[in-house]
Amino acid sequence: MWVVFVAWVVLIFLYPLKSVNYWVKDLCNHTLATFLGIEGAVFLIFSGPILVIAFLSIPYLIISRKQQLHHHEKKNSGKYGWSHRLSTFPVLVDGPFGVVSAAEVIGILSVIVFVIWAVFVYALRDLTILEETELTNKTKISYMLEISALSVGLIGIFCVAFLFVPISRGSFLLRLIDVPFGHAVRYHIWLGHLTMIFFTLHGLLYIIAWTMDGTLLQNILEWPESGVANLAGFIGLVAGLLIWVTSIPPVRKHYFEVFYYTHHLYIIFVIFLAMHVGVIFFSIVAGSIFLFMLDRLLRFCQSRNxxxxxxxxxxxxxxxxxxxxxxxxxxxxxxxxxxxxxxxxxxxxxxxxxxxxxxxxxxxxxxxxxxxxxxxxxxxxxxxxxxxxxxxxxxxxxxxxxxxxxxxxxxxxxxxHHLMYENIILIxxxxxxxxxxxxxxxxxxxxxxxxxxxxxxxxxxxxxxxxxxxxxxxxxxxxxxxxxxxxxxxxxxxxxxxxxxxxxxxxxxxxxxxxxxxxxxxxxxxRNMLSGLVGAGNNIILPGIYLITTTIGFLILVGSLNTFYINTNNIPIGWFHGILYLACMAASVFIFGGSVIGLWHLWESKFSQMSCDQDLCQHYNEPExxxxxxxxxxxxxxxxxxxxxxxNFKDILESIQGHINVGVIVCGPPSLESNVAKQCRSLNMRRKIHHTIFHFHTHNFHL
CATH class of the missing domain: 2.40.30.10 (Translation factors)
Structure with a gap:
């Protein structure tokens, strides 16, 4: 999994280079007439790794479940695991990000480095293209804005490739890295802001360029049979902007219903994104969206009870x-x-x-x-x-x-985590x-x-x-x-x-x-009990079957679509191909995934009914x-x-003495989190080699 992940990240970093870009295009041309279609190579390169990691996490979680507790016992006795300190060492405690651990800071810096690198490479490439063209100054400015808009849009596409991963609540990926959904939702918020910054800039640059050319309305309404559908992109951008504006903290806090209802426009955003960028670029983000669709169907079925x-x-x-x-x-x-x-x-x-x-x-x-x-x-x-x-x-x-x-x-x-330390402080x-x-x-x-x-x-x-x-x-x-x-x-x-x-x-x-x-x-x-379709718990095999079956079904549908319709009828690479590709994703989730969920639900209903009949005579005894x-x-x-x-958290934490690991778990308002995190950071930074180290955890959910 580490090999796949590192190779995937390296490829994403190198993609802005012209040589890597040509290599990907060459692979696409080789798969054009196969059942994979022109999108096959892009899907395998950019969406395949995230699915492979999800598949490998199934046996990993099954095999290592009993070993992990022993691993943590060794990690927390004596020597301190550096990776464990990164995830529990608060670095930023005040500001718009809330309490941010060292591991999260590394992740944020990695994204910033990628953005700066991609902007720099694309800017050099765009300037080179501009120098090779013979245009008037006004036309050059307009052309520069258009190619810059395209580059900014590509960076936004890679942000979307990660955007849906944190909000897949029961995802194997979150279970693999042991990140609860309450924490992962913060990453979705950060990625959402970054995505909309680039997509908004992408749209604005095009609008300015078209206004300079006097073709604004004509270009916005353009929806050709092949190529990019500008009107679809405009509709998707408007949906994204509505989501973005209503998700800022003042609206989210005081008008939660507006934030919550508007967020369902993500369906419009994804549909029109597929039609705007077409099947090739949509294949870059297909993996994370597919995993989100799988999780969303599970949640929908569980919540019906x-x-x-x-x-x-x-x-x-x-x-x-x-x-x-x-x-x-x-x-x-x-x-x-x-x-x-x-x-x-x-x-x-x-x-x-x-x-x-x-x-x-x-x-x-x-x-x-x-x-x-x-x-x-x-x-x-x-x-x-x-x-x-x-x-x-x-x-x-x-x-x-x-x-x-x-x-x-x-x-x-x-x-x-409350069982992984010899000493814990619950605040x-x-x-x-x-x-x-x-x-x-x-x-x-x-x-x-x-x-x-x-x-x-x-x-x-x-x-x-x-x-x-x-x-x-x-x-x-x-x-x-x-x-x-x-x-x-x-x-x-x-x-x-x-x-x-x-x-x-x-x-x-x-x-x-x-x-x-x-x-x-x-x-x-x-008689009506909570369903076990979603959630971590100890259920791994059935969700694993659900994931594998649905993925195989998706490949079958896409292969059939390309073999019997796209290739034989010479369907152009445009908005129609993109929406058919998205339809295959949805159909595989509902048909193949729905079948697994149906069998799963029948088994669970039978098991729960037997349990219910056995326990029906038991009364719940509320503590007196x-x-x-x-x-x-x-x-x-x-x-x-x-x-x-x-x-006084400083005195409370300093009262713990010895060469030990102490787990500090906080559940309360943000001010309480920041106060405790600040003291943990201060004591950890001032500590000597044989002094106590405090591992900071929060148990909160902030939307």
């Missing part, structure tokens, strides 16, 4: 806990998140939430999340369940009142405690079952605004976890209540306790809600609770 709600708990701090039904065979790491859609609120919007339960918990047929009422979408959901809890109807009647929920995921790291802000409750439960079950776990010390730091947020701990049996972990691991809690100067009175505690409403829905109706007094007594005996102050 309505998942049953097992129970709901409403807390006075505006937080809702939902427990959802899942099949027993569906496994996931503790630091996972899922996407939820509630039809009664919006049929299109999907929002991510951290999973607050371990797949090893109890009967293993439930998954829970916490939802804090912040925006309009989450507020409506909380109000809906609050009204159900106040209703006078029986539970059977309430079953028809609760919202219909669809789920995508869970998505997570391929490896559980949470507010409802960010949710995934760490899953982490504590997961560690407890790993040790109980004798599974590999390096942990010797856990420090949990939790900053909340008010003490009523402490009731979230009552949803987990903290006494059992603490008493069992304390035999194997040193477990410390540091709680900071920032907006209260003293503990609440007994009357206030009773009032908050009465405000906690928990209710369960009937077990007999709990402790009173505020009992909970505070427990916390006082096992934690440090401080009122009216914020945590």
């Amino acid at each position: 309505t998942v049953d709600i097992v129970s709901a708990t409403c807390f006075p701090s505006g937080i809702l806990k939902l427990v959802l039904s899942k099949p027993k065979h569906l496994q996931y790491n503790a630091l996972s998140f899922i996407f939820l859609r509630v039809k009664e609120v919006s049929r299109l919007q999907w929002h991510p939430f951290s999973v607050s339960s371990s797949s090893l918990d109890g009967d293993q047929i439930h998954l829970s999340v916490f939802i804090r009422a912040l925006g309009g979408w989450t507020t409506k959901i909380n109000e809906n369940f609050s009204s159900i809890s106040r209703a006078d109807e029986s539970l059977e009647d309430q079953l028809h009142l609760h919202p219909h929920i669809n789920v995508e995921g869970p998505y997570d790291h391929e490896l559980p 949470a802000g507010g409802v960010g405690i949710a995934p760490f409750l899953a982490v504590l439960s997961d560690i407890f079950h790993h040790m109980k079952q004798g599974k590999p776990c390096l942990l010797k010390h856990i420090l949990l730091v939790w900053a909340v605004k008010r003490s009523n947020d402490l009731s979230l701990l009552s949803t987990t049996d903290m006494n059992v976890i603490h008493s069992n972990l304390s035999n194997e691991v040193k477990l410390e809690f540091h709680v900071y209540i920032t907006q209260e100067s003293e503990p609440p009175s007994e009357a206030e505690s009773r009032l908050d306790d009465n405000a906690i409403k928990s209710f369960a829905f009937p077990v007999a109706n709990r 809600i402790e009173t505020r007094k009992d909970l505070c007594e427990y916390l006082a005996s096992s934690t440090t609770i401080q009122y009216g102050i914020r945590p």
Whole structure:
């Protein structure tokens, strides 16, 4: 995989050179009359590597799954793996990029170097072409703008070749490099900005050139049978600009619906890109778009299922806990998140939430999340369940009142990072405690079952605004976890209540306790479980069959198209050929991929039904809600609770001494991430050879 990847990257860097460009054109001419078609060579050279790496990642993940944990055990004991430090060493902590690791900085610099190199080479080539032409000064300027626009467009095409890789949520590529979708979406945002900069410049240069020639309208409306379809490019550029403008932070933050709905114009963007550039240049980006289409169909099929709600708990701090039904065979790491859609609120919007339960918990047929009422979408959901809890109807009647929920995921790291260190520091802000409750439960079950776990010390730091947020701990049996972990691991809690100067009175505690409403829905109706079509977990073989079958189907359709239609009818290389090529991609995904998904779904339904019948008599036992007094007594005996102050992360991190690796995992607002990352960076840069090194991880999802 490294050989394929390095060769691929080197070829992309060298492509702007005239000699490499001619070599690719020569290969295209040799495949012109074959079943591969003129696009065959381009597809194999530029899209083939990404598919080959995806194929090879299937056996790699299967074979190395058991070996990877042992590999990390050796890596994190004694000698420090340099590659591991690059991915967990924060370099940039403030600014528009957020917290950026050393590995991400290297990636950003590599892209910048490629852009500068490509612009430089294309500029030299364009100047050489210009010197060889005999034109007037005005015509030379116009011609220079046109050939510069073409060069800029080519750079944009290579950006698109990577653009769709990070947003393939269940992609083998993301699992291979162990990048969760919550992090990968940032790379998509960065690549999206870069892509639209070049495509916008590409369009502007042409518009200026055509305006100088007095042929603007004529050229924009041009849609020839062969060659470049300018009108298709103009339509695609307008769609891209709408996506770009509505994705800037102010719009995305304050008008999320506008951002979300407009982003679906990517379908128009891809279709008209294929018609504009034609089959040859579209073959450069076909690999990543094909993988995205595969992932999108899986997500669509998974999200059709309505998942049953097992129970709901409403807390006075505006937080809702939902427990959802899942099949027993569906496994996931503790630091996972899922996407939820509630039809009664919006049929299109999907929002991510951290999973607050371990797949090893109890009967293993439930998954829970916490939802804090912040925006309009989450507020409506909380109000809906609050009204159900106040209703006078029986539970059977309430079953028809609760919202219909669809789920995508869970998505997570391929490896559980919280089990890879001897010492971990979990830093949470507010409802960010949710995934760490899953982490504590997961560690407890790993040790109980004798599974590999390096942990010797856990420090949990939790900053909340008010003490009523402490009731979230009552949803987990903290006494059992603490008493069992304390035999194997040193477990410390540091709680900071920032907006209260003293503990609440007994009357206030009773009032908050009465405000906690928990209710369960009937077990007999709990038949619809979360599907395992998407997500990391332990399912590799079936997604691998899906990927390989669909790719073979795509090659069969393209080969048949070229053999029986394109070559025999001498179809010109233009917009029609490009849209037929894209149609083959879509048809292979729906026909061949859909067949695999259908069989997969039948197997999963049968397996889940058997599991459901066996477990139907089991009732979900929500941990008994402790009173505020009992909970505070427990916390006082096992934690440090401080009122009216914020945590001093410099002192907290410096309190860890020794020649050890410490995993620091943060879940909270961006300001909390930046603060902790800044301290980790400072201590790592000042550390001596035998001092502690802090490995920074974040568990957040920012759109």
